[in-house]
Amino acid sequence: MKPQASALTDDFDDPLITTEEDEEAHEEDLWFLPGPLDEEPDDLPPGPRAEPPDTAVIEDWAKAESVHAARLARVAGRLGALDDRLLRGPKGWRHRLALIEAANLSWVAGDRVSSDRLALWISMRLSGAQDDPNALARVGWAVRRLTGGPGPKADLAAFLDRRDPENIEGSAERFEDRAGGWLDVMAAAIQLHPITRACMGFHLWSLAGLGQHSHQIEAAVTASRFAASDGSGVIFAPLAMGGAGGLRVSGLPAERLVRWLDGMNSAILAAMRTLDDIEAWNGRAENVMEQLSGRTPAALRKVLTEWPLVSAPMAEAMTRASRSAVQRNLAWMEESGLIREVTGHGRYRMWCIAD
Numbered sequence: 001m002k003p004q005a006s007a008l009t010d011d012f013d014d015p016l017i018t019t020e021e022d023e024e025a026h027e028e029d030l031w032f033l034p035g036p037l038d039e040e041p042d043d044l045p046p047g048p049r050a051e052p053p054d055t056a057v058i059e060d061w062a063k064a065e066s067v068h069a070a071r072l073a074r075v076a077g078r079l080g081a082l083d084d085r086l087l088r089g090p091k092g093w094r095h096r097l098a099l100i101e102a103a104n105l106s107w108v109a110g111d112r113v114s115s116d117r118l119a120l121w122i123s124m125r126l127s128g129a130q131d132d133p134n135a136l137a138r139v140g141w142a143v144r145r146l147t148g149g150p151g152p153k154a155d156l157a158a159f160l161d162r163r164d165p166e167n168i169e170g171s172a173e174r175f176e177d178r179a180g181g182w183l184d185v186m187a188a189a190i191q192l193h194p195i196t197r198a199c200m201g202f203h204l205w206s207l208a209g210l211g212q213h214s215h216q217i218e219a220a221v222t223a224s225r226f227a228a229s230d231g232s233g234v235i236f237a238p239l240a241m242g243g244a245g246g247l248r249v250s251g252l253p254a255e256r257l258v259r260w261l262d263g264m265n266s267a268i269l270a271a272m273r274t275l276d277d278i279e280a281w282n283g284r285a286e287n288v289m290e291q292l293s294g295r296t297p298a299a300l301r302k303v304l305t306e307w308p309l310v311s312a313p314m315a316e317a318m319t320r321a322s323r324s325a326v327q328r329n330l331a332w333m334e335e336s337g338l339i340r341e342v343t344g345h346g347r348y349r350m351w352c353i354a355d
Contacts, residue, residue: 058189064254065196075261078268087233092306098146102139104240109216111135116309123314142221146236152222182208198227199260242266278305281353285338296321296329309350
């Protein structure tokens with residue numbers, strides 16, 4: 001007998017129709033689902049926290065510093081002696097050391113800008129057909145940063161003369177962010193000696209994403225300013241004029257630091273010998289040139305102590321003397337054995353102080 005429709009309706013509920021009681025019972029059956037976050041008990045012990053990667057890096061360099069503490073103290077003492085000497089000496093000494101250091105750094109970076117080409121470019125913006133204008137610009141930047149101006153601590157992007165373009169891809173990391181990350185690591189290593197921090201910063205330069213074609217010169221100049229940040233007379237710590245052995249990138253932090261210290265020690269000694277030679281020559285030149293009158297002789301002596309190589313047009317522009325007066329005094333100084341001509345040509349001649 002076929003059941004009545006009313007009986008079906010009374011005995012069986014429609015599965016598509018649910019009540020509030022059914023929903024609550026259904027949720028209670030799902031015991032395996034987590035409850036609301038605010039109701040979850042917080043009775044678990046805290047898990048291990050991973051240390052920032054910068055902390056491990058700084059600890060490695062701190063260990064390297066402790067291993068070579070005596071060597072670091074000797075180099076710091078010599079840098080302090082150079083600082084005191086430059087503080088008491090003429091400002092032109094700093095300029096001369098900066099030119100020598102920048103020229104040596106250009107050879108390390110592969111640009112190979114000689115001292116005479118650099119002097120002409122810096123003083124008069126003169127370059128030859130064989131000169132690479134980009135290389136001259138890079139070395140010229142190094143000279144400017146090694147002779148003065150704000151250091152890299154405040155604004156690294158401004159120190160490097162590098163800025164992000166106005167339109168940058170969304171996936172590309174901004175240069176200011178990379179520079180800020182490098183500065184953060186340097187600031188976090190405040191417990192390290194400035195010389196050690198400079199070495200660490202130089203070797204972390206590429207890892208921070210700051211490297212490009214000129215990154216070796218930029219990294220070395222920035223590190224040299226960091227190393228001398230506590231000085232009053234010395235603006236940068238010499239790195240390359242003693243052979244640039246400390247700029248070799250290989251080995252563990254302890255190995256890199258000992259090369260850095262040895263290279264800086266050689267560079268500082270070379271800088272001190274250069275200042276000895278300049279001071280001795282200047283005293284001898286004053287005695288020999290007492291018989292000369294006018295302001296041109298004294299101005300020429302000043303130029304020759306500031307620049308490794310000097311041409312007649314350079315001397316004319318920097319002393320603001322007439323060409324005839326400059327040429328006459330240069331010829332007299334050469335005959336007196338105070339300076340010597342180094343090019344051996346009839347034109348574009350250049351002089352340096354005679355030993």
